[in-house]
Each structure stands twice: as C-alpha cells, then as structure tokens.
Amino acid sequence: MSILLSIIVATRNSALRLPILFESLLKTCLVQNLEILVADGSSSDRTVDCCNHYSLCLPINIISTTDTGIYDAWNKAVPHAKGLWTMFLGDDDCIFDEDHFNSALLLASDINSTENIDFLIFSSAFDYPRSSSIHKPSYHYNHLWRGMKFAHPSTFIKTTILQSTRFDTSYTIASDYKFFLLKKLNVLIYDRIVLVFIGSNGVSKTRRLLLAKEVFILHTKIFTNPIKILYLPLRIFISSWLNSLLRICPANLYLPSHD
Numbered sequence: 001m002s003i004l005l006s007i008i009v010a011t012r013n014s015a016l017r018l019p020i021l022f023e024s025l026l027k028t029c030l031v032q033n034l035e036i037l038v039a040d041g042s043s044s045d046r047t048v049d050c051c052n053h054y055s056l057c058l059p060i061n062i063i064s065t066t067d068t069g070i071y072d073a074w075n076k077a078v079p080h081a082k083g084l085w086t087m088f089l090g091d092d093d094c095i096f097d098e099d100h101f102n103s104a105l106l107l108a109s110d111i112n113s114t115e116n117i118d119f120l121i122f123s124s125a126f127d128y129p130r131s132s133s134i135h136k137p138s139y140h141y142n143h144l145w146r147g148m149k150f151a152h153p154s155t156f157i158k159t160t161i162l163q164s165t166r167f168d169t170s171y172t173i174a175s176d177y178k179f180f181l182l183k184k185l186n187v188l189i190y191d192r193i194v195l196v197f198i199g200s201n202g203v204s205k206t207r208r209l210l211l212a213k214e215v216f217i218l219h220t221k222i223f224t225n226p227i228k229i230l231y232l233p234l235r236i237f238i239s240s241w242l243n244s245l246l247r248i249c250p251a252n253l254y255l256p257s258h259d
Contacts, residue, residue, distance in 0.1 A: 004033040006083030010073035012041040014091035024095035039073035071167035085156040092199025119185040122195035124151040154195040174214035208240035
C-alpha cells in the first residue's frame with residue numbers, strides 16, 4: 001500500500017511535548033496510510049527514546065542529526081518523505097479530532113487521483129487544550145503580502161513540490177512564508193474539517209519582533225510598493241506591542257507556518 005501522507009515533525013528536546021501529538025495520531029483508523037518523520041536536532045533529553053517507544057505502534061522514522069533550525073530540519077526530512085502529500089507539525093501541535101483527520105485523509109486520497117490540486121488547507125483550533133477558538137482559513141495568492149490567513153500545520157502539500165525546492169535557512173521564522181509568496185499553488189480550502197490544535201510555543205508566537213524583522217527583509221526583496229513592504233511587518237509589530245502591553249494575543253493577525 002502506498003503512503004498517502006508524510007508528517008514531518010522537527011524536534012529538539014521535545015520529550016515532554018511529543019506524547020500528546022503521538023497519542024492524537026494513535027486515534028486515527030488510517031494510520032497504515034501514514035509515515036511520521038521526526039527530524040530531531042540531536043536532542044539531549046529523552047526525545048529519541050519517546051519516539052522509539054511510540055514507533056512500536058506508529059510508523060515513526062527518526063532522522064537524528066545536528067541542524068541549524070527548523071527549516072534546516074525540514075530540508076533534511078523532506079527527501080525522505082514517501083507520501084503523496086506532506087504536512088508539517090510542531091512538536092506541541094496535535095490532531096484536533098480523529099474523525100476530522102480521517103476525513104482529511106480520505107479527501108486527499110480522492111483529490112490525488114481526480115483533480116489538479118497541489119495544496120489542501122483546513123481549519124485550525126488554537127491554544128490546546130482549549131478548543132473554543134476555531135480559525136477558518138482563506139487563501140488569495142495576490143494578497144499574501146497581507147499575511148498568511150491559514151495555519152501551515154493544518155495543510156497538506158504535494159510532496160513532489162516540496163522535493164523540488166528547499167526552505168531558505170537564512171530565515172529563522174519566515175522561510176515558509178517566503179515559500180508561499182514565491183510559489184503559486186493550485187489550492188482547495190476545506191474549512192469544514194478542523195485538522196490541528198496549534199500549540200502556543202511556536203517561534204512565530206514567541207519571537208514576534210524577529211518575525212516582523214524577517215518579514216520586512218523578505219518584502220524589501222520581493223516588492224517595490226511601500227504599502228506591500230510595510231503593511232505586514234507593522235501589523236506584526238503592533239500586535240507584539242499590544243500583546244506585551246495588554247497581555248493578550250490578538251487572533252489571526254499573522255498565522256505563519258510551523259506553530
């Protein structure tokens with residue numbers, strides 16, 4: 001049986017967080033259609049032991065090597081992916097619900113054989129274990145300069161597309177945003193499926209000022225219109241300032257990638 005979905009998880013010292021993710025994947029009835037590629041950055045805790053433990057019941061392949069960050073880890077894992085589709089999960093993310101996840105897999109299987117679709121986008125839930133905040137995505141390629149209105153973990157992308165390019169490791173946070181800015185994809189949004197609980201410890205949530213800086217640098221390289229250059233970096237900066245001032249996290253101002 002061919003593998004339908006490769007799940008790439010970049011880790012470093014994640015032994016305490018990974019069990020929640022793995023337990024959520026154990027609930028799917030289509031586990032035989034998956035492979036889980038754990039790109040571990042030479043963890044010094046029991047991350048590898050945790051992966052070995054769950055590999056008894058999940059199809060986990062550990063790629064343990066030194067890396068320079070999440071995008072380097074992804075670049076090292078993608079060539080190993082055998083699935084028709086690939087998704088990227090953070091070590092503190094988890095599957096929202098087994099029925100929704102199984103529905104997403106069935107949809108991906110049907111679309112792969114019948115339609116010219118490269119990229120599937122699903123809804124997301126935020127702040128696990130609280131499930132009250134559901135974000136329905138949108139995607140307009142010509143408006144991506146305003147920010148990603150979808151959460152990267154709640155997406156499937158054709159593996160062949162990923163294997164024909166690499167994430168730019170000169171960026172710490174914004175490389176997948178660059179990928180989507182430069183790569184126009186054939187997209188299907190299926191917002192009735194809530195795919196992933198997005199963890200709260202992703203670097204794009206905890207390092208907002210660096211995110212604003214990287215987005216500004218990226219925009220200056222791609223755009224000439226000052227509105228397109230400044231709009232999103234300023235929005236991220238303001239949201240970071242409000243967050244520190246009011247101790248709140250404004251929802252959906254920017255939803256990058258690997259959170």
